[in-house]
Amino acid sequence: MAERRWKRADIVRGGVSTPLDAPMVPPFPIRFRDAAILTLCYRTDPEAIAALLPEPLEPLSDVVMIHLYDMRDPDWLGPYREANVMVGAELPGIAAGAYSPWLFLSSDIGLAHGREVHGQPKKLGCPRIEMRGDLIVGTLERNGIAVLTGTLPYKQQRADLADLAAILPFATNINLKAVDHIDGRPAIRQLTARTLADVQLAECWRGPCTVELRPNAQAPLHRLPVREMLDGFFWRASFTLVPGRVLHDYLEESS
Template identity: 30%
Template sequence: MARIRYGARSEAEIRAARSASAKLPDIWSTGVVAVWETDPDAVAAVLPPPLKPTGRPLVRAGISKVDLPGYPLGAGSVAVAAAHGGVAGWYPLVMPMTHERALTGGREVFGEPKKLGEVTVERDGLVVRAALARHGIAFVEVRGAVGEVLPLPEPARKTDFYFKFLPAVDGSGLEDDAALVHCVREERVRKLERVTGDVVLRESMYDPVADLPVLSLVELTLGEKTTDQRGRVAERVAAEAVLPYIHQRYDDPRQILDGPPEGSEEPAAGKGGA
């Protein structure tokens, strides 16, 4: 009988797959990083407990093209500065990716808020443009001119905070308490250039980053970097504490807590979409 590809894999095949994934080569990306100071009340409002604001209300947008062999990827993130248990890091609100392959591992393993989207990083001479777009709206756009080459920073450790959870089978709340994940990245940079320009935030009902306005631009760079990452569950968080923020994860306004848009009708029982 021919091999049934949905059939169980052998222990040897599982060990081989794990061994191969543990020896991945360095994967480099080229991208723009923008950091700005925003309204401190806005940062505090988007942080689920037990995350807390840091001493400075910062937002970071990263927009990159990743050199995956044979599978180039556009990857982005918009995050706010946060702290947990004495650890300072970033809490991403949205992470657009251009391929489903990049979504699966991040969402299922770490709880990353990844969504399919469009990621653009373009350079023409000294002019650079980078953007994150979904549903036809470029909700973050960076435009500027590349300037001086900057000294390379030392390898650095950076932490992102994620909430890993599953919606309940009965459609009400979560299946269990959420896991607050510390995802630690070791970052190395091989090229870094200053960019003089601006950050444009556009209104989007799906990605309301415009609620975190640019009050003061702190950093704007174009660079090449590589990172590895590992995660751990730092704390279990009660489902009731996470539920008020769960709409951050979904586009559908009827997900769990949100009501339908005004003027819309609820689908009949047993009918309707995903």
């Protein structure tokens, strides 16, 4: 079998990932079908949120939103689970959304795609959503330690995604993308954003939730302490991950 030689044009085009003959990172768009999501909301200290936001982002509120996903049928990646911790943030005059200080997931492909493309601070973890009688339970483990435990009554009050979006503009995810050259010089320093597309909601429920955080040096969710528990949501939906945009380029700003 003749070996293929990769040409310069192949390498410099968009959507290329290594290894070249079995790419790790999938190209856009990526469809996620019938994902089950447990969303937990609570209030924290405003200064705790401000301390985690990179300049020039500004906080929108004192609310923390944690999504635990059971990704049942995504293109390319196969089934996996994910947890995304979000706080409201805006780049004044340009965009508003939800900034992610931490993400954890069970997929090596999802981890690589999130870090290489979006700049999401993804780490390996073990999120779970379980139905235990009349209770929906969400957990996140890192290093074999339970970092997060959240609960929600099982399907008691019907809701809509508009109710969730009114708490935090979560559909637009903002991240800090930081990549260095091999010699240590900064190669990419950007604020990036992506917005979910083609969202098809199957069901959505809400109710009072509980959130318990356990300190962990490698998963420091405790830096956003729980001050008041709010409503949680359980919802199922299909959506598409499409290309995002660069909101701010620190290197261009400093040149």
